[in-house]
Amino acid sequence: EAGVAQSPRYKIIEKRQSVAFWCNPISGHATLYWYQQILGQGPKLLIQFQNNGVVDDSQLPKDRFSAERLKGVDSTLKIQPAKLEDSAVYLCASSFGQGGSGANVLTFGAGSRLTVL
């Protein structure tokens, strides 16, 4: 099966500019996740969708980050305006059901690396 697709792979922007990342999950996976991975740290969940509804966005900095999953398939994560501390790899993952239990393992994309200058 095709994996989780993400684009762009790399992006360099100036602070206060905006950026958007796109994710296409594995076909049939109802749950989609966006993680932020800062260099030297483990991934941190930003937002989780179940179909096109938000399940958890408690760690999403809502003053600058937004995400949507129209039609319950692919998703876009936007940052506006970007700050230096947003430099990170943004990972998208999907699972058949709600992840965490053994039956619903997450499959990750290769990530989008953002550098904010």
Added chain:
Amino acid sequence: AQSVTQLDSHVSVSEGTPVLLRCNYSSSYSPSLFWYVQHPNKGLQLLLKYTSAATLVKGINGFEAEFKKSETSFHLTKPSAHMSDAAEYFCVVSARYGNKLVFGAGTILRVKS
């Protein structure tokens, strides 16, 4: 709440020698535990998972991990390291019936020839 502590940020072994990557967890509920591997510029790949069945879990590429409730540990082992094992490894915990994964900070494994 769940948390994970990976006890070593870097581990260096010689090719052909055993690998031990240590992980301790904290969970208010019976946990699910996972190990993921991340090669440079690649996505995270699941190595193995524990979900309340056998406490010794076998994964891909010869890796295995043992769930020890009394020690709240889930250490990852491999009898003989290969050069291709060089990567970053993440221990992950989730409440058994929850849906939020909490990642450790990662352990970078270096394999010397």
